[in-house]
Every structure is written in structure tokens, then in C-alpha cells.
Amino acid sequence: MPLPKRLGSIVSLPLARRDQGWGDESPDFWAIHAISHPPHRGANTRPHGKETTQMAFLLRRLAFYLAAFLAAATINFFLPRLMPGDPIEMMFASAGSELSLENLNALKLTFGFVDAPLGQQYLTYLQSVFTGDLGRSIKYFPLPVTDLLGRALIWTVGLVGIATLVSFALGTFMGVMAAWRRGTKFDSIVSLSAIFSSSVPAVVVSLLVLFVFGYQLGWFPNGYAADPMLDPSFSWPYISGVIYHGTLPMLTLVIVLTGGFAVTMRNNMINLLGEDYIVMGRAKGLSDSRVMLWYAARNALLPTVSSFAIALGTVLGGSLVTEVVFNYPGLGNTLYQAILARDYPVIQGQLLIMTGAMLVANFGVDLSYVLLDPRLKKA
Amino acid sequence: MSLSKQLLNNKKALFGLAILVLVILIAVFAPLLTEYSPVKRVGRPHQAPSWEYWMGTTRLGHDVFSRLVYGARVSLAVGFGAGLLITVIGTILGIIAGYKGGVVDEVINFFTNMVLVVPNLPLLLVLAAFIGQASPLVIAVILGFTSWAWGVRVTRSETMSIRQRDFVKSAEMLGEPGWRIMAFEIFPNLISIVGINFIGSVIFAVITEATLEFLGLGDPNTVSWGIMLYNAQNSSALSVGAWWDLLAPCVALAVLGLGLALINFAIDEIANPRLRTGGMLGRWTRMVRLGEGKV
Numbered sequence: 243m244p245l246p247k248r249l250g251s252i253v254s255l256p257l258a259r260r261d262q263g264w265g266d267e268s269p270d271f272w273a274i275h276a277i278s279h280p281p282h283r284g285a286n287t288r289p290h291g292k293e294t295t296q297m298a299f300l301l302r303r304l305a306f307y308l309a310a311f312l313a314a315a316t317i318n319f320f321l322p323r324l325m326p327g328d329p330i331e332m333m334f335a336s337a338g339s340e341l342s343l344e345n346l347n348a349l350k351l352t353f354g355f356v357d358a359p360l361g362q363q364y365l366t367y368l369q370s371v372f373t374g375d376l377g378r379s380i381k382y383f384p385l386p387v388t389d390l391l392g393r394a395l396i397w398t399v400g401l402v403g404i405a406t407l408v409s410f411a412l413g414t415f416m417g418v419m420a421a422w423r424r425g426t427k428f429d430s431i432v433s434l435s436a437i438f439s440s441s442v443p444a445v446v447v448s449l450l451v452l453f454v455f456g457y458q459l460g461w462f463p464n465g466y467a468a469d470p471m472l473d474p475s476f477s478w479p480y481i482s483g484v485i486y487h488g489t490l491p492m493l494t495l496v497i498v499l500t501g502g503f504a505v506t507m508r509n510n511m512i513n514l515l516g517e518d519y520i521v522m523g524r525a526k527g528l529s530d531s532r533v534m535l536w537y538a539a540r541n542a543l544l545p546t547v548s549s550f551a552i553a554l555g556t557v558l559g560g561s562l563v564t565e566v567v568f569n570y571p572g573l574g575n576t577l578y579q580a581i582l583a584r585d586y587p588v589i590q591g592q593l594l595i596m597t598g599a600m601l602v603a604n605f606g607v608d609l610s611y612v613l614l615d616p617r618l619k620k621a
Numbered sequence: 622m623s624l625s626k627q628l629l630n631n632k633k634a635l636f637g638l639a640i641l642v643l644v645i646l647i648a649v650f651a652p653l654l655t656e657y658s659p660v661k662r663v664g665r666p667h668q669a670p671s672w673e674y675w676m677g678t679t680r681l682g683h684d685v686f687s688r689l690v691y692g693a694r695v696s697l698a699v700g701f702g703a704g705l706l707i708t709v710i711g712t713i714l715g716i717i718a719g720y721k722g723g724v725v726d727e728v729i730n731f732f733t734n735m736v737l738v739v740p741n742l743p744l745l746l747v748l749a750a751f752i753g754q755a756s757p758l759v760i761a762v763i764l765g766f767t768s769w770a771w772g773v774r775v776t777r778s779e780t781m782s783i784r785q786r787d788f789v790k791s792a793e794m795l796g797e798p799g800w801r802i803m804a805f806e807i808f809p810n811l812i813s814i815v816g817i818n819f820i821g822s823v824i825f826a827v828i829t830e831a832t833l834e835f836l837g838l839g840d841p842n843t844v845s846w847g848i849m850l851y852n853a854q855n856s857s858a859l860s861v862g863a864w865w866d867l868l869a870p871c872v873a874l875a876v877l878g879l880g881l882a883l884i885n886f887a888i889d890e891i892a893n894p895r896l897r898t899g900g901m902l903g904r905w906t907r908m909v910r911l912g913e914g915k916v
Contacts, residue, residue, distance in 0.1 A: 449850070513893075555737075558743070559740065563835065597743070
């Protein structure tokens with residue numbers, strides 16, 4: 243959410259979620275009914291066929307993702323054409339006169355700049371996108387955009403993946419504890435630090451972390467992802483270098499992300515703690531930890547999973563900036579270099595690759611829903 | 622009790638409002654606070670903070686403090702401008718989708734979901750890169766038109782539950798036109814959600830503007846916190862030891878973000894009493910705990 247989220251919000255995760263019970267308008271409901279019918283006038287329009295429910299759900303989601311990816315490609319296609327001036331001139335101007343005519347023509351073909359009506363240009367562009375041809379980087383000509391970004395993506399996925407898992411676990415745990423002890427000092431401290439961490443821009447956090455641990459204390463290196471003197475290999479010196487260089491960017495992302503997860507989980511939990519089955523659990527004399535973890539936390543987790551997918555946009559955004567600050571060779575830094583050089587094929591390519599990554603992650607969440615949500619299970 | 626009165630009784634809200642008011646006052650009275658122009662060379666490059674230059678100078682010899690106080694204007698203007706745009710679009714679309722239902726809702730909902738899954742920052746990067754050196758106004762406008770989806774989702778789901786209530790039904794029976802019901806029956810009941818959406822969008826806009834400018838997509842001649850970060854990063858302020866150049870905008874952004882987030886959290890607590898940490902409910906919880914014999 244832009245929230246965040248705004249970045250997102252940046253607002254990382256939504257602070258306000260009144261709709262997170264098991265009612266008809268809970269986010270899981272949103273996920274299930276993204277393109278089917280919403281429950282107007284209180285009608286329950288959930289899919290009925292038990293055998294086909296799961297498949298139908300996943301197929302509908304796939305169709306939606308295809309449409310979303312198409313939308314991103316369409317933006318890429320029309321944007322240079324909508325700008326004042328000659329789009330071809332604009333897209334490839336940063337190359338100067340270095341590009342040979344032959345190479346330039348190949349690039350033009352990839353981006354649909356052919357002597358044909360707009361519709362046909364659009365189809366030409368879509369054809370190159372869906373065959374995996376995103377053009378070539380102008381700054382690093384003739385390196386294909388997919389190669390350049392693919393190489394960078396590995397570092398980003400590693401960084402973002404681990405940081406997200408760590409902060410999800412940490413934030414969820416803190417949220418559960420804060421909700422269970424709501425009104426105590428512990429709750430206030432968790433809530434306040436969560437608010438703080440989710441409202442401070444990732445740029446600021448990374449710069450502060452770099453300043454304190456990189457420059458003032460000098461505990462960690464100020465850039466790069468590995469020891470530049472070593473060749474990549476599966477040896478301990480190299481891998482320890484990767485961990486050593488990755489610590490500060492990782493720390494930054496964990497600081498930025500944990501707060502959002504903690505607030506969401508805390509608010510979900512608190513809303514659930516008033517439910518009858520919680521009271522029932524306590525009345526039965528179950529231990530505190532059993533009620534807290536197996537009765538409340540387990541159910542509060544489900545809406546969190548769906549906000550997880552939305553939060554991913556923010557996570558990717560945060561990692562872009564963090565990588566720039568730490569000079570980390572991931573997507574963010576590659577992109578930063580491309581922006582400075584106005585390397586448009588790369589800038590356009592990253593939108594498609596990031597959108598693709600978001601869609602894959604969303605689909606993963608859909609799959610986990612099929613496993614987690616009993617309403618989608620076969621009878 | 623009205624929302625504004627409750628806000629004034631909430632400690633988090635008061636603290637947040639105090640920060641916000643302070644930043645607004647600094648922005649408004651910037652010329653009175655500093656004798657230096659934010660765009661003129663007033664000293665030698667990279668001078669440490671001193672009596673003469675409270676927060677030191679940049680590599681170009683600009684006074685950091687005067688850039689900071691003038692920069693507050695841009696951050697606030699972009700934040701509140703884009704925040705307003707995001708909230709207006711989100712609220713209108715959300716109420717229409719939630720109230721009208723049917724095809725209208727399906728169309729709005731489809732586009733909302735689509736905007737939600739296309740990652741926001743990468744999209745903004747592409748837009749800003751093609752626009753060239755985006756001025757704060759341009760940044761505010763593109764933020765407004767790309768970031769409304771979250772607001773639609775929240776407003777829509779809340780509208781859908783409100784439209785089931787009796788007072789909406791009776792207004793319909795009385796033959797009130799649809800726009801009137803949406804504007805005068807439903808909207809007033811959404812105030813806390815709209816408020817949260819607005820403040821959240823302001824935070825988002827402030828952060829994103831700074832981020833886009835830091836990444837080199839802003840107009841380098843602007844005096845704003847994002848451009849300060851960009852210049853500091855480009856002149857390697859940290860590695861030459863000019864920490865003040867970088868830390869000043871960092872702290873400013875963090876403080877403004879914190880103030881806004883506190884207000885947002887307070888509205889959320891007021892709208893949803895179960896979330897409150899202290900006050901009445903905390904006392905009540907403690908009493909219950911006391912009764913249960915586990916303090």
C-alpha cells in the first residue's frame with residue numbers, strides 16, 4: 243500500500259485496519275474477489291462449487307496478474323510517445339553518436355518504433371516484452387537489459403528476502419506480545435518505536451545507519467556486496483565477506499520494515515482478543531501461552547499474510563534506496579546508475595521486472611491462502 | 622465528543638500536532654530565522670557548525686540551516702498538496718464504488734487492485750525519468766495520480782458496511798438523490814478513515830518526494846530536503862567528514878515523519894477504542910487483571 247504506504251505507502255503497512263475480522267470485507271475477501279463480484283447488499287457471493295473453488299480462484303488471479311503486467315507494459319509503451327518531442331530521440335539520446343545505425347534500428351524495433359500505425363507499434367513492443375527482450379542498456383551497450391537487471395536481481399532478492407523474513411518474524415512476535423500486554427509499558431514502547439520506524443524514510447534510516455556503524459564506529463564496510471579482491475566462489479572467505487558487507491543494508495531494511503508488521507499484527511490481535519472463542523479458551527482454563535499463540539495469534543496472522551503482499555511494493559522501494567546508499571550491487575544501484583545516465587531501456591525494464599516480482603509474490607500469497615483458508619479447501 | 626476535542630485529549634496527538642505546528646511555523650517564518658539566502662554562496666565549502674553557520678555549510682558554501690528552513694516549505698507543500706489530491710481521489714472513488722455497487726464498483730475495484738499490485742516507486746521512477754528534472758509541483762501531481770488506490774480500498778469497504786445501516790435506508794426511502802446520500806449521509810461517517818488516509822498520504826508524499834529527489838530525479842535547483850540529501854550524497858559528505866550536511870535533512874525528515882505518524886496513530890485509537898494503550902481502557906484492563914489475580 244502506498245501507504246505507505248503509501249511507500250507506500252510509505253507508510254509501510256496500514257495503521258488503520260478496522261476491516262480485519264472474519265467479516266465479508268476482510269482483506270482475504272478482497273484477495274479472493276479481486277475481480278469477481280463483491281458482496282453487495284450483504285449477499286454471500288463466494289464461489290460455491292467445492293471441487294473447483296481452488297482452481298477457479300487461482301485461475302482468476304492469474305488472469306488478473308496478466309492484465310496488471312499488461313498495464314505496466316502499456317505505460318512503458320505510451321510514456322515516451324506522450325512526452326513532447328521526438329520519442330526516439332528522447333529514448334536513445336544518451337547514446338550520443340556511439341550507436342551504429344544497425345544497432346539503433348534493432349533497438350527501435352524492440353521498443354516498437356516501426357513505420358506502422360500505433361496499434362501495430364504496440365503489438366511489436368508487446369511481442370518483444372513477452373518474448374523476454376527488454377532491449378539493450380545504452381550505458382553498458384551491448385549488454386541486454388534482462389542480463390544487466392537479472393544479475394542485479396539476485397543480490398536484491400537475497401537482501402530483501404532475508405530482511406523481510408527476519409522483520410516479519412520479529413514484528414509479528416512483538417505485535418503479539420504487545421497486544422497480549424496492551425496498556426503496559428511494554429506495549430507503549432513497542433507501539434511508539436513501531437510508529438517511529440514506519441514513519442521515517444528508508445533513505446534517512448540507511449544514511450543514519452551508514453553514518454553510525456560505517457563511519458563513526460567503523461564496524462562495517464561502507465559499500466559493495468563482497469570483498470572486491472576475491473572472485474565469487476562457494477568458499478568461506480567469500481561468503482563471510484558477503485555476510486559482512488550485507489549486515490548494514492540488512493539492518494536498515496529490518497529497522498524500516500519491522501514496525502509496520504508489528505503495528506498490523508498488534509491491531510489485528512487486539513481486535514480478535516474480544517472474540518467469544520478467546521473468552522471460551524480462557525474459561526476452559528487453557529494456559530495463557532496456548533490462548534495467545536494458538537487461539538489469537540494464529541487467526542490474526544491470516545490478514546497479515548495478505549497485507550504482506552501489498553507491503554512488498556514498499557519493501558522493494560525501500561531496498562532500492564538502501565542499495566544506493568550502501569553502494570550495494572542490486573537492482574537499486576543499477577537503476578540509480580541508469581537514472582543518472584538517462585538509460586531509458588534499463589529504467590523501463592526495471593518497472594517490468596519489479597512488477598513481475600510483485601506478481602510472483604502475490605501469487606505465492608494466493609497459494610498460501612489456498613492452504614491456510616479453510617473456505618477455499620476442497621470438502 | 623467531537624474528533625477534534627478527542628484529539629486534543631490524546632497525548633500522542635498533542636505531541637504530533639506540536640511537531641507539525643513547529644515545522645509549519647519554521648516554514649512560514651523562514652526569512653526571519655536566518656539572515657542567509659538558501660541559494661547563495663555565503664561561506665567557505667564544508668565548514669563545521671559554528672556560531673556563524675549553525676549547521677555548517679555545504680560543499681558549495683551554502684548555509685545548511687537556511688536551506689533546511691526554506692526546504693521545509695517544499696516538503697510541507699508537496700506533502701499536503703499531494704496528500705490532499707490522493708485523499709480526494711481515493712475518497713470519491715471509494716464512496717462511489719462502495720455505494721453504487723454493480724458494474725461501477727467492478728470497474729473501479731479492478732483498476733484499484735491493478736494499481737495496488739504495480740509497485741509504486743518503480744512506476745514513479747519511470748514517470749519522473751521521462752518527465753526529466755521534476756519540479757516539486759510535478760512530483761506532487763504524479764504522486765497524487767498514482768497513489769490513491771489504498772484509500773479507495775479502505776473507503777470502499779467501510780462504505781459498503783455503512784450503506785446497510787438504517788439511516789441510509791431511510792434516506793433512500795425518502796427519495797434523496799444518490800449524490801446527496803453519498804455526500805451528506807455516508808461521508809460524515811467516514812471522517813476518521815478519511816483523516817487517517819489523509820495523514821498517511823501526507824507522510825507517504827513527504828517520504829517519496831525526498832526519495833525521488835535523492836535518486837536524482839528532482840530539479841537540482843530546488844531548495845528542498847530531498848535535494849539537500851542528493852547534494853550531500855553526491856559531494857560524498859560522509860566520506861569527507863561533513864556529517865552535518867547529511868544529518869540535518871535526515872533529522873528534519875525523521876522528526877516530521879514522526880509527528881505525522883503520531884497524529885495518525887491517535888486518530889486510529891480514537892476511531893477504534895480497542896487499540897488504545899492507556900487511559901480508560903488501560904485502567905479497565907488493569908482492573909480486570911487485578912480481579913484475575915495476575916498483575
